[in-house]
Amino acid sequence: MTTLFNKTTKSATPYKSQDATTLLRADHKLVSGLFEDYEKASTKAMKKKLVRKICMELSVHAQVEEEIFYPAVKQALKDNELVPEATVEHATLKSLIAQVDGFEPDGEMLDAKIKVLQEYVKHHVKEEQDEMFPKAKATKLDMLELGDMMTARKLELIADRS
Numbered sequence: 410m411t412t413l414f415n416k417t418t419k420s421a422t423p424y425k426s427q428d429a430t431t432l433l434r435a436d437h438k439l440v441s442g443l444f445e446d447y448e449k450a451s452t453k454a455m456k457k458k459l460v461r462k463i464c465m466e467l468s469v470h471a472q473v474e475e476e477i478f479y480p481a482v483k484q485a486l487k488d489n490e491l492v493p494e495a496t497v498e499h500a501t502l503k504s505l506i507a508q509v510d511g512f513e514p515d516g517e518m519l520d521a522k523i524k525v526l527q528e529y530v531k532h533h534v535k536e537e538q539d540e541m542f543p544k545a546k547a548t549k550l551d552m553l554e555l556g557d558m559m560t561a562r563k564l565e566l567i568a569d570r571s
């Protein structure tokens with residue numbers, strides 16, 4: 410996790426620190442675009458590829474939030490509502506992901522599950538972006554440091570999955 414930030418790696422890989430919520434918003438936007446691509450996809454192969462990508466992106470994103478962002482926000486806000494609720498929503502997301510990840514496209518049922526997942530993600534993202542992120546940004550949390558930690562963890566998780 411720290412190797413990304415030692416001097417040798419840093420000079421070898423151009424890397425710019427990003428604010429934690431900027432990173433998370435970028436993930437949200439990416440996934441929303443993938444859902445739109447799924448709606449337009451016309452072949453089983455295209456759908457299969459998109460489902461795999463959606464599941465990967467959502468799983469990694471949720472894990473990084475749960476391991477790094479949510480605990481930091483919970484502590485900084487002394488929160489006992491937003492983070493627990495978001496964590497419960499992640500559990501529902503994971504169960505929906507488990508119903509589509511790795512399955513062969515099977516027509517209308519897969520389309521229905523992806524649609525439900527899309528709507529659920531939309532609801533969850535809206536709560537994060539409209540409520541949690543503004544409150545988190547108003548605290549003394551170092552958003553750039555959190556962003557660096559999240560980027561490093563995300564790269565690790567993606568490497569583990571490929």
Ligand SMILES: [Fe+2]
Pocket residue numbers: 471474495499533537
């Ligand atoms: Fe989340």
Ligand SMILES: [Fe+2]
Pocket residue numbers: 433437470474534537
């Ligand atoms: Fe999120």
